[in-house]
Amino acid sequence: MLKPGADGQRPLWHVLHPARWPLLLACLLVILAALVGLLGSSSTTQGGLTIVQAWAIRSAAPVFPEGTAAQRIELPHTWERGLRDELPMWYRMEFEVPRGGFGPGMPAAYLARVCAQYTVRLNGQYIASRGADPEPRATDCHEPALIDLPPGLLRERGNLLDIQVRALPVRKVASHERAGALSEVRIGAHPALEAERARARALQLGLPLALLALSGVIGAAALVLAVTSKLPYLAYFGAAALGWSVLCALLLGVDLPLPALGVEIVITVLTPPVAVAAILFLLRSCGLRIDWLESSLALQCLFVLLGLAVALPERVYTVAQPWAVILVVELVAALGVFLHRAWHMSRTDFRLATASAGSGALVLAGEWLLSPGPLLLPGKLAISVSVLVMFAGMVWRLQQVQRSALEAAEQARTAAEKRMQEVSTDMEQNYDRMAELRVEQVTAKERKRIAADLHDDLGAKLLTIVHTSESDRISTLAREALEEMRLSVRGLTGKAVQLGDAIGDWRSEIMMRLSQGGVELAWDTPDELLMSERAMSARAYVQTTRILREAVSNVLKHSGASHCQISIRQDHNDFELTIADNGKGIPMEMDGKLDRGHGMSTMKGRAKQLQGQCLVESGPGYGTTIRLTLPL
Known part of the structure; x- marks a missing residue:
């Protein structure tokens, strides 16, 4: 229930948040109902008389024993431990009828509490009784009695009201509220006393039993x-809520099909497990689990059984009362531990426990302060109200936790969907790249096969023509075709060429061609470029070679130049090749039509395929300059 750091910094006024208003309203209504009931029960009957003294004597005689020394006592009277005799108790009260009577309606005697069985006689005549069981049972101790007094039996002076009470002594009950007792006797008009009896019954039985039923459901x-x-x-x-419902119902008089002593034993034995369950709830909910403490709590239940085994049948109260006090102290200590940990770990749970304990304390104070007579079973309303408030708070708390969990789950689901979409996109891209790679692999494989076929078949035949042909022209054409084929084969194989090797091949070929055409060559290439290990792709090498060949062919065929200068530079990642001659240049009539002749369009197209450019600068009498720029 408690989580470290949860709500640790929230202000105390946060309890007044609108989300908590229904819970607060329910608590206030329950407390208000209890207080209204308590206030209503404190009203007194007007126009009657109250008897607060009586003569008392122990006797099993069917009538009050005349001539026997009786003791003068004050009412209300409870059978304390000194009254060890199990004989019934006779009470005799004297009263006079007021001059104006008791008011409208039949006179009646109201007993706010009489525990448990009784017989009533007026001026020696039997008028009422409750309980015919020969063995007294503490089943009606919380049931107020209203006894009509026949007017024909009343005298103006010297009326004697005799009440015989049959009950269990204190030593044989689990709680002193279940021992014999008689409250003060109120005599007045029946209608007024009936209203007071209804209020007292609702407070002592109706409201507690309703709250107990609700506690059981909770x-x-x-x-x-x-x-x-x-x-x-x-x-x-x-377990604690259910156990409290059963335990309190038995204390309020709900009977079991057992002997009277058996019911008291059940109450005594049931009390420790209920208290232990409440203690374990408080400890476990704040994250404490102490094995030795839980074992000692379990042993207390066993000690109660052993104590009863030794004390039965005469000392049930001697065993029940001390253990009840011990368990109450332990329960209060567990509540203190819970509040202490809740204050540091979860202010929400602290406020919940405080609201539960506070509402119970308020109702308990109302029971003590507003009850007009001896308090019966203190806390019967307070604990039930505390259970109700605690459960309502826990349900609200679980709802908040569930809502947070749902929000977290929704966020996790959204994140998972987003991640899944990203993974799907990555998979699609990887699939496309794999497909492209596969196509490239197949293409490369096919290129290598075609290159091998060209080299092995066509190359061998061209080489044969070169060496066997008697015609120089045919031999020259075959040699040129062989060189072109070798260049194409190199491009098909896709093997990169080091820049220094490529420059060496170009220089050797161009120098031979220009020397055969009577053109002087000036080759300008930096030494570091000749020694460079920078690689040029096979495709770039092939296209550059073809552009260079086309430019040299233009020099030999069209320019009429006597001098040609070729320079190669590398600027960062760009490769620059410049071919300049001192020929006659391109005629004026070809201005604007350079792309249509001298292979210019082909050279520019090849450069464009390599994301480069091929620029031509020329004028009549100024020669021609071709600049090729390619990215490496």
Whole structure:
């Protein structure tokens, strides 16, 4: 439940956020209903009399024993530990009828509390009783009694109201509220007393049992949530809520088909597991799991059983009461630990626990301060209200966590979809690259096959013609075709050529051709370029060679030049080849038509294929200059 650092810096007024208003409103309504019930029960009956003293004596006689020394006592009267006798208790009260009577309606006697069975006699005559079981049972201790007083039996003076109470002594009950007791007796008009009895019954039985039923439903819901949400501490909360519902229902008088002593044993044995479940809920929900402490809590339940085995049947209260005090102290300590850790780890959970404990404390204070008589089962409303507020807060908290988890899951899903789209795009691109690579591999393989065929078949035949032909012209053409074929084969193989080797081949070939044509060659190439290991692709080498050959052919055939200068430079990643002659230049009539003759369009087309450019500068009498620029 608690997460380190969660909500650690939120201000305390954050509890008033509108999202929390429904929870706060529900808490306030429950507290208000409890307080209204408490205030309503404190109203007093007008126009009657209240008897606060009586004569009391232990006796199993069917009527009040006359002539026996009775003890004067104050009402309300509870059978304390000193009253060890299990005989019924007779109470005798004297009263007079007021001069104006008790008001409209039949007179009646109202007993706010009488535990548990009773028989009532008025002036010696039987008028009412409750419970016929020969063994007293603490099943009606929270049920107020209203007994009609027949007018015919009333006297103006010296009326005697005798009440025999049959109940269990303190030593045989699990809680002192279940021992014999008699409240003060109020005598008045039946309608007014009936209204007061209805209010008291609603407060002492109706509202607590309704809250207990709600606590039981909450406990069952918490157990279901523990299974669905896989949060173990919810199981402890559910067990504690269910156990409290059963335990408090038994304390309020819900009977079991067991002997009276058996019911008290069940209450005593059930109390430690309920408290232990609540303690474990508080500890587990704040992230604490101490094995030795949990083992000691489990042993306490066993010690209660062993204590009962030794104390039965006379000392049930002696075992139940000390352990109840110990468990309450442990529960308060566990709540303190929870609040301390929640303050440092999760302010939201701190506020939730504070709201639960605060609402319970407020209701408990109302029970203590506003109750007109002896408090019966303190905390029966407060604990149920605390359970209700805690569960409502936990449900809201789980809803917030679930909402955050859904948002995180949605963000994760969006990120996953985006990543999947990126991966799909990468896969498509990789597939395209692989397809292109495959095409390139197949193309390269086919080029190598064609180059091998040309070299082995056509090259061999051309070489034969060169060496066997008797005609110089045919031999020269065959030699030129052989050189062109070799150049094409080199381009097909795709093998890169080092720049120094390429320059050497070009110089050797151009020098031979120009010397045969009577043209003087000036070759200008830096030494570092001749020694360069920079490579030129096979395609660039082939196209540059063809451009160079075409330019040299133009010099020999059309320019009439006597001198040709060829220079090669490398500027960063650009390769520059310049061919200049001192010939007659391109005639004026060819101005604007350079691309249509002398192979100019072919040279420019080859340069463009290599993302380069081929520029021609010429004029009549000024010779021709061709500049080829290619990226390496």
